[in-house]
Amino acid sequence: xxxxxxxxxxxxxxxxxxxxxxxxxxxxxxxxxxxxxxxxxxxxxxxxxxxxxxxxxxxxxxxxxxxxxxxxxxxxxxxxxxxxxxxxxxxxxxxxxxxxxxxxxxxxxxxxxxxxxxxxxxxxxxxxxxxxxxxxxxxxxxxxxxxxxxxxxxxxxxxxxxxxxxxxxxxxxxxxxxxxxxxxxxxxxxxxxxxxxxxxxxxxxxxxxxxxxxxxxxxxxxxxxxxxxxxxxxxxxxxxxxxxxxxxxxxxxxxxxxxxxxxxxxxxxxxxxxxxxxxxxxxxxxxxxxxxxxx
Amino acid sequence: xxxxxxxxxxxxxxxxxxxxxxxxxxxxxxxxxxxxxxxxxxxxxxxxxxxxxxxxxxxxxxxxxxxxxxxxxxxxxxxxxxxxxxxxxxxxxxxxxxxxxxxxxxxxxxxxxxxxxxxxxxxxxxxxxxxxxxxxxxxxxxxxxxxxxxxxxxxxxxxxxxxxxxxxxxxxxxxxxxxxxxxxxxxxxxxxxxxxxxxxxxxxxxxxxxxxxxxxxxxxxxxxxxxxxxxxxxxxxxxxxxxxxxxxxxxxxxxxxxxxxxxxxxxxxxxxxxxxxxxxxxxxxxxxxxxxxxxxxxxxxxxxxxxxxxxxxxxxxxxxxxxxxxxxxxxxxxxxxxxxxxxxxxxxxxxxxxxxxxxxxxxxxxxxxxxxxxxxxxxxxxxxxxxxxxxxxxxxxxxxxxxxxxxxxxxxxxxxxxxxxxxxxxxxxxxxxxxxxxxxxxxxxxxxxxxxxxxxxxxxxxxxxxxxxxxxxxxxxxxxxxxxxxxxxxxxxxxxxxxxxxxxxxxxxxxxxxxxxxxxxx
Numbered sequence: 001x002x003x004x005x006x007x008x009x010x011x012x013x014x015x016x017x018x019x020x021x022x023x024x025x026x027x028x029x030x031x032x033x034x035x036x037x038x039x040x041x042x043x044x045x046x047x048x049x050x051x052x053x054x055x056x057x058x059x060x061x062x063x064x065x066x067x068x069x070x071x072x073x074x075x076x077x078x079x080x081x082x083x084x085x086x087x088x089x090x091x092x093x094x095x096x097x098x099x100x101x102x103x104x105x106x107x108x109x110x111x112x113x114x115x116x117x118x119x120x121x122x123x124x125x126x127x128x129x130x131x132x133x134x135x136x137x138x139x140x141x142x143x144x145x146x147x148x149x150x151x152x153x154x155x156x157x158x159x160x161x162x163x164x165x166x167x168x169x170x171x172x173x174x175x176x177x178x179x180x181x182x183x184x185x186x187x188x189x190x191x192x193x194x195x196x197x198x199x200x201x202x203x204x205x206x207x208x209x210x211x212x213x214x215x216x217x218x219x220x221x222x223x224x225x226x227x228x229x230x231x232x233x234x235x236x237x238x239x240x241x242x243x244x245x246x247x248x249x250x251x252x253x254x255x256x257x258x259x260x261x262x263x264x265x266x267x268x269x270x271x272x273x274x275x276x277x278x279x280x281x282x283x284x285x286x287x288x289x290x291x292x293x294x295x
Numbered sequence: 296x297x298x299x300x301x302x303x304x305x306x307x308x309x310x311x312x313x314x315x316x317x318x319x320x321x322x323x324x325x326x327x328x329x330x331x332x333x334x335x336x337x338x339x340x341x342x343x344x345x346x347x348x349x350x351x352x353x354x355x356x357x358x359x360x361x362x363x364x365x366x367x368x369x370x371x372x373x374x375x376x377x378x379x380x381x382x383x384x385x386x387x388x389x390x391x392x393x394x395x396x397x398x399x400x401x402x403x404x405x406x407x408x409x410x411x412x413x414x415x416x417x418x419x420x421x422x423x424x425x426x427x428x429x430x431x432x433x434x435x436x437x438x439x440x441x442x443x444x445x446x447x448x449x450x451x452x453x454x455x456x457x458x459x460x461x462x463x464x465x466x467x468x469x470x471x472x473x474x475x476x477x478x479x480x481x482x483x484x485x486x487x488x489x490x491x492x493x494x495x496x497x498x499x500x501x502x503x504x505x506x507x508x509x510x511x512x513x514x515x516x517x518x519x520x521x522x523x524x525x526x527x528x529x530x531x532x533x534x535x536x537x538x539x540x541x542x543x544x545x546x547x548x549x550x551x552x553x554x555x556x557x558x559x560x561x562x563x564x565x566x567x568x569x570x571x572x573x574x575x576x577x578x579x580x581x582x583x584x585x586x587x588x589x590x591x592x593x594x595x596x597x598x599x600x601x602x603x604x605x606x607x608x609x610x611x612x613x614x615x616x617x618x619x620x621x622x623x624x625x626x627x628x629x630x631x632x633x634x635x636x637x638x639x640x641x642x643x644x645x646x647x648x649x650x651x652x653x654x655x656x657x658x659x660x661x662x663x664x665x666x667x668x669x670x671x672x673x674x675x676x677x678x679x680x681x682x683x684x685x686x687x688x689x690x691x692x693x694x695x696x697x698x699x700x701x702x703x704x705x706x707x708x709x710x711x712x713x714x715x716x717x718x719x720x721x722x723x724x725x726x727x728x729x730x731x732x733x734x735x736x737x738x739x740x741x742x743x744x745x746x747x748x749x750x751x752x753x754x755x756x757x758x759x760x761x762x763x764x765x766x767x768x769x770x771x772x773x774x775x776x777x778x779x780x781x782x783x784x785x786x787x788x789x790x791x792x793x794x795x796x797x798x799x800x801x802x803x804x805x806x807x808x809x810x811x812x813x814x815x816x817x
Contacts, residue, residue, distance in 0.1 A: 048416055075418035085413030089431045089505035099417050131505075147417075157416075 001026040001187040002047065002155065007056030008211075009042050016042045018211035019056070024204075026154075029188045031202035033195065039211040040191045044157055047189060048077045060155060075102055078148030078186075082160035084140045086132040092143050093128040099151045110150075117146045120182055138169040149182060156183070158190040162197065174200060195235060199242050207231055219246035224293075244269070247292060254288040256281050265289050306477040313466075318485050320461035323526020324380070325448040325489070328387030330519040332444060336392050337437070340399020341425065350400060357393040365390070365451050369458050370571075378539075378567060378575045380526070383452070383460035390451050391444035398440025402433025434508055435501050442497035449490040453482070457568040459539060459575070461526075465566045469542030478546060535815060536582035539567040539575060544585040548752070549741075549791060551585075553607035560812050573598065582799060583811070588792040589641055589692065591648030599800050600641075600792040602807035606760035611741035611790040614766070615700065619778040621734035625683055627708045629782060632735070634671060634703055635696075636783035644692065644787040651691040658691065662698035673706030680709040686724050686733035687716040692789065696737040721746050729777060739789055743769040743781075762788070 002024040009017040017039040024030045032040035045051040047058060049070045058065050065073055086095050093114065100110040118125060121142045132140055141161065148156060162170045177183065178201065192198050198205050199219045206216040207230075215227040223243055226232040235242060244266040249259060258275060259268045268285055272278040307314055343350035360368075368389065372382030406429050414428045430437075456464030466482025469475070500511050544550035545566055554560040562583060567575065569586070576584045577596035586593065588600050615632045622629055639647075647665060650656045666672035683704055687693035694716055701712045715733055718724040721742055727733045744750050744758070744765055758764045770781040793808055805811045 050412065050416060071418045071420055073418075074416055077416075079413070079416035081409050081413055081416075083407075083409040085407075085409040085416075087410060087413070087428060087432075088407075098419075102418055102423075 001028075001061060002189065003059040003062075004043070004047070005057045005059070007043070007046055007053040007058060009039075009046065009051060010054050015211050017046070017053070020208075020211070020213055021056075022206055022213065022216055024187055024189060026187050027185060029183075029190065029201060029203045031198040031205045032189065032191045032208060033193070033198040033202075033205050034208035035193060038208040040193075040208050041159055043208070044159055044189060044191045047155075047157055048074050048079060075099060075151070076153050076155070078151075078153040078156040080141075080144050080148045080156070080158040080161045082163040084132070084144035084164075086140060086144060086147070088132055091129055091131055092123075092135070095132065095143060096147050096150050098147065103151060105151075113150055113152075114146075117149060117182075120180060121146050122176065136169075137165050138173055141165060141173060145177075154187060156186045156188045158188065160192055161190065163192070163194070170197075177201065195238055195242065196245075199246050207234060220251065241266075243289075243293065247289065249288075252288045252292045254284070256284055259285075303477045303480050307481050310466075310481060314481060314485065317461060317463045317465055317482070318489070319525040321449070321452055321463045321486065321489065322522055323524065324383060324387065324452045324455055324460060324462050325445065325493075326519050326522035327380075327526060328384045328452075329391055329441070329445055329448055330516075330523055331384065332388045332391035332395055333441065333519070335388070336395030336440075337399055339392075340396045340437075341403065343396070344400050344403035344429075347404075354393075354397060354400070357396050360389045361393045365454050366457065369454060373458060373571055373574070377578065377580050378459045378571060379565070379580070380455075380460045382458055383455040387448050387451055387455070391448050394440040394443040394447070395437070396440075398436050398443075399433065402436030402440075403429045405436065406432045431505065431509065434512055438497060438501040442494060442501065445493045445497060446490050449486060449493065453486055456542065456566050458571060459565040459567040459581075461566070465542060465545070468568075469546045469566070471542075475546060536562060536811075537580075538562045538564045538583040538585075539572050539581035540564055540585045541569045541572065542566055544791065549607055549609055554793075554808070557605050557607050558808050558812050560808065560815070562811075562815060576794065576796060579796070582795060584794050586792055586794045587789055589644040589648055589787055589789040591645060591650070591652035591691065593794065594645050594649040595653040597797045598794040599797045600794050601800070601805065601811060603790075603792065604807040604809050608791045609741045609744065609755065609758070609760050610762035610765050610788055611739040612762055612766060612784040612786075612788050613696070613737050613739050614784040615735050615782045616728065616738045616743070616773065617735035617780050617782060618728060618731065619774075619780055620731075621683070622780060625681065625708075625710055625734075627710070628683065628704070628734075631703050631707045632700060633783050634707070635699060635785050637786045638669060638671075639665075639786045641787045644789070647695050648692050651695060658694035659698050662695050662702060665695075666699060666702055672702065675705045676707075677709040678705060678711040680711075682711040682713050683735075684733045685712060685714045685716075686718050686727055686736035687714070688720060688724050688736070689717045693737060696785070700735075700737075728779065737785070738781075740765045740769050740781075740784075741790060743773065748772050748776075 004020060004022050006019050006021050007017060008015065008019055020039070020043055022030070032043060034040045042051055046053045049065060087098070096114050096117070097110050100113070115125070123139065123142055123146065127135065127139065132143065135143065145161070162173055165173065174197065190201065202219060204216065204218055205222055207214045207222065209230060215222060215231050217225070219242070222231060223235060223239065223246060226235070245264050247265050248261070249256065249263055249265070249268060250261045255261065256268065258278070258281070259271055263271070265285065269282065272281050272285070339353060343353050365386065368386045369382060372386055376382040376385060410428060410432070411424065414424045419427065452462050453464035453467055455462045456468055463482040463486045466478050467486070470478030470482060500508070503511060540551055546552070551564070567581070572581070572584045573586060573590070573592040573596050575581045576598060586598070593600070617628065617632070647661050650661045651658050663672065685697050685700055687697040697714050697716050701714055704710050704712050715727070718727055724736050725747055728736060740762070744755065748769065754768070758768055766781065766784060773779045773781060793811070795805065800806070803814055805814055
């Protein structure tokens with residue numbers, strides 16, 4: 001769906017992005033992970049031409065984005081910002097209706113779609129007439145997501161979408177985000193510096209450093225087949241937790257009563273713990289995990 | 296003096312027509328220029344917010360304009376735009392520009408970067424971003440700039456009366472010239488109220504919620520145009536000629552009031568400062584002006600004095616005023632000072648003033664040339680028999696006279712001379728004489744009568760503008776009250792006078808004020 005081909009971007013003498021290539025399949029959720037200044041946000045913003053690359057090409061649905069009107073292109077790509085970027089002088093309803101208005105949707109169509117999204121995103125209708133600053137941080141971020149999704153764009157770009165939220169709100173929204181079927185159909189590129197978030201939400205992760213991609217692969221690939229010491233070092237601190245969260249029972253080829261084979265070790269532990277005394281099953285789970293780990 | 300006891304309220308009620316007219320003019324001036332300043336400043340502010348490189352230069356120019364003293368700025372405008380509303384509006388516009396440009400720029404560049412990025416990322420065009428995001432969000436800041444500009448304009452618009460553009464300045468500056476507190480307040484209080492009201496109103500608009508702000512912002516241009524039109528509501532009664540009078544002349548019995556009551560003169564009148572009045576008359580923007588009969592510009596601009604055939608202007612004959620004790624100390628002094636008596640008539644004095652004021656010759660040279668031409672000049676003598684101290688007020692004519700007296704004293708006696716010229720106005724130089732800091736200075740009978748002796752209206756009427764009676768009265772009173780003596784008059788009369796261009800006056804066959812009245816009535 002998205003093909004990024006050897007793009008580079010220089011700001012004066014500084015090379016912010018240096019020959020980055022990757023592809024994102026339709027419906028896939030790709031995470032650009034890295035520390036501040038690694039070039040991940042610059043890479044993201046080149047996809048909707050907020051920043052023009054110094055060299056290299058980007059294709060969306062096999063069409064070079066250079067050949068399209070930037071405004072036209074952007075209207076077909078959802079964009080979610082860290083600080084939500086909601087218009088403070090627009091009500092929630094007006095904020096959500098910006099893109100439909102640009103696309104000349106009918107009022108009825110816009111309203112219908114808006115109500116649909118509100119329900120999915122757990123927003124109350126009474127919020128429609130309020131201004132963004134009257135909402136909580138989590139609600140604002142939901143409105144930001146609704147605004148990006150309203151025109152049902154096939155591609156969604158997200159720049160640290162949960163970065164400004166407190167931990168409790170963040171895990172709650174992340175969970176909702178994962179469960180939202182609206183998002184399962186979308187091709188998503190998300191930028192984050194939060195390793196856990198990357199592993200939780202990403203189908204694939206591209207770890208970046210100094211403008212280059214260090215490793216691109218599934219969460220398990222990064223954990224168990226790190227390309228170099230940088231990757232290993234980057235994940236070191238939270239390695240065990242990440243492993244629990246990324247290894248599925250199906251990966252370990254083990255079956256345990258009361259747990260689905262699609263569950264991760266982490267969620268399996270959670271389920272067992274919450275359903276009475278399952279010491280035996282837990283032991284079985286751990287053994288399988290250590291075996292898998294040492295392979 | 297009755298005027299001073301009259302209450303402010305009475306004055307305002309009496310002058311309510313004028314007050315209303317001036318207030319409307321003031322509002323009009325303020326908002327015409329404000330409207331134009333918004334038309335110019337808003338796009339400029341938007342431009343420099345887009346091209347930040349230009350911002351330094353544009354803001355610097357607007358900043359420099361702001362630092363030019365308002366009177367000077369009005370002065371610069373006269374050669375280009377003449378007098379009246381045009382230069383006043385341009386000057387006010389230039390003052391209003393800086394806050395509007397700067398606040399537009401600050402407002403737009405201050406819009407949250409995330410909001411701007413979101414707007415771009417959603418596919419808004421540049422124009423949509425400007426009109427739907429940047430301008431609405433910058434509006435409170437822009438309105439704050441307009442608010443500042445409005446208050447500045449209400450203040451500066453008082454100066455518009457200097458160049459005949461009307462406004463509340465007519466009362467304020469007229470009142471200052473006439474030392475009439477009621478008149479000053481009648482102009483100053485409404486001006487202050489206007490500033491407060493507009494400031495308050497705009498502050499309310501500025502703090503409105505976004506929804507309401509939008510509709511108010513749309514209504515603002517219409518409101519500005521409506522308020523601007525106030526300037527044109529006051530209609531002046533038309534006449535064939537236009538007169539320009541100083542604020543002081545407007546309010547004096549021996550000025551416009553006398554012209555109206557004694558001559559019944561009805562002429563379309565605008566108020567103007569004497570600094571630009573003569574030139575404006577020369578440039579045919581005015582036809583009749585109130586000037587001083589020996590002013591050098593009379594000759595420079597080829598103007599002619601109309602005969603005051605009903606004697607409303609009191610005589611202002613010049614003569615040296617000397618302390619009695621100085622006359623005793625310097626026995627030869629009286630004779631020497633009287634050498635000039637009757638030697639200089641109006642046209643001669645005008646000629647001499649013309650040479651200093653307009654040709655910029657030194658007063659010393661002008662004085663010496665005159666004495667030589669009239670066989671009065673003698674070379675300097677010893678100068679060791681004590682020092683005579685001469686004073687003068689701070690204008691050309693007085694400098695010339697002081698120089699003449701200095702040369703005469705040195706040439707005809709052994710006295711030394713020290714001159715203290717440039718002693719400001721009447722009050723300063725007279726106090727210096729009264730306190731024995733100078734021995735004499737040239738004074739005018741009218742000034743002695745009205746400014747120093749502060750004669751009652753009855754006394755002034757009794758003297759009925761007669762030059763000898765006036766001279767005798769001040770001479771007697773000065774001797775009695777201050778032990779000072781008026782010596783013989785020099786000959787010229789530097790009084791108020793109505794003037795016209797020579798050519799026009801002879802074409803219309805107007806020689807006196809009565810002729811003028813007859814011409815206007817036909």
